[in-house]
Amino acid sequence: MADFPNLSRRGFLSRSTAVGGLLVVPGALAACSKTASGGTDGAGALDKLRKQGFVRVAYANEAPYGYLEGKELKGEAPTLHREIFKALGVEELKPTLSEWDGLIPGLQAGKYDVVSAGMAITPERCANALFSEPEFISPxxxxxxxxxxxxxxxxxxxxxxxxxxxxxxxxxxxxxxxxxxxxxxxxxxxxxxxxxxxxxxxxxxxxxxxxxxxxxxxxxxxxxxxxxxxxxxxxxxxxQYSPGGAVFRKGNEDLRDSFNRELKKIVSDSSRYVELLQEYGFGATELPPATLRTADLCKG
The missing domain is CATH 3.40.190.10 (Periplasmic binding protein-like II)
Structure with a gap:
């Protein structure tokens, strides 16, 4: 998949053009205690995922970030997220394909739990969803x-x-x-x-x-x-770092924080990071610096 049909909407663009997927679904953030599928947000989100044995992830079919090859979900984000959720006691990723511009609205509507698409962290997107700490930078x-x-x-x-x-x-x-x-x-x-x-x-x-x-x-x-x-x-x-990360629904701060703790273990170990992601073209140059924080990126 060398043609990257969605690259111009990823966020490796100027601030004014990198706002794909920012439409707020009316009412989607008004009641954060319940998702569209009836699940509980907040502190109970990880417990719910552990009990059901899977986490619903969205991807945009864009190599090498997240794409389906045959019946297998591959790419940087699914590979990294699979490793993290296994460490958290959730064994399976259940994928949902989305158009790039629909990723955050679908998340807000409760169609899935996490966006696994290598989405760039921008202040505009931070206004509508929670980002993990950076998973990668894009030199x-x-x-x-x-x-x-x-x-x-x-x-x-x-x-x-x-x-x-x-x-x-x-x-x-x-x-x-x-x-x-x-x-x-x-x-x-x-x-x-x-x-x-x-x-x-x-x-x-x-x-x-x-x-x-x-x-x-x-x-x-x-x-x-x-x-x-x-x-x-x-x-x-x-x-210019152009960092990207996983995306969570607002109200799921505890789930995001648990994810971040496991993510830190991986990005702090360059050999493990490269071993996991080198198949997709990610190497030590894509490791985010420890000083690069999502809270600062969300401020712009």
Whole structure:
């Protein structure tokens, strides 16, 4: 699944465009003591999940974050969440497919218990749901021709080399390139990731700028390309982490907190983290720093 149909709605975008899935379902937050399926929120949520033996998770069918392969739910979020919920005494994930924009409204309506889709943590989304602490960060990288003929490693080196850089339409990487001082005539816009890979292979651009996670996945199906080491671009002197996490219904703070305790054990152990998620292109560069906290990200 190298084509990432939902990437432009993930939240790796500017603040003004990264608000997919934020519609509030009328009445959904008015009575947090009961879910649509009759379950109890708050302190009893984890007990309920343990008794029933499963947790209902939503995914958007977007590799490598959360997708169905045959009958198996795979990807970064389901793999990590399966490990965490097993540690909490809940053995099974029961998946529900959702359109990206429907993930949070469906959560509010009680259709599932957790969003397992690698959703970016933004203040707008925090207003409507609870996020775990960051599960990953999304450092940026460059896809180049095999052998990296221009020897670029990051945006400052791309500027110095005078190369042409491709970015996805509407995505935040365009602002990263401009912020690094690359002239607009050297920035080419593509509509989807595969277009970027094709442009690199065809020599129409020298490098394609996107998250390292996405580019490593894309490179699997695009021989003749390679991906640089990931790096953190800066805007106005601030490093751009693009973190994502699990999403819970408001009122389920205790469930979120229990999840966070197990998540901390995994992200504090880089070898375990990489072992779990390397299949999906996640490595040590995607480990969130201990100082990066959801409470701060929700403030903006």
């Amino acid at each position: 940026t990288a460059l896809m180049v021709k095999k052998g990296n003929p221009k020897k670029v490693t990051d945006l400052p080196s791309a500027k110095a080399a005078g190369i042409t850089v491709g970015v996805m339409s509407g995505a935040v990487e365009g602002s990263y390139a401009e912020g690094a001082g690359i002239s607009k005539e050297k920035i080419k816009t593509l509509q989807k990731p595969q277009d970027g890979a094709d442009a690199v292979k065809g020599g129409r651009i020298d490098a394609f700028l996107l998250t390292g996670i996405s580019l490593r996945w894309l490179a699997k199906t695009n021989p003749g390309t390679e991906v640089t080491e990931a790096f953190l671009p800066e805007l106005d002197g601030k490093k």
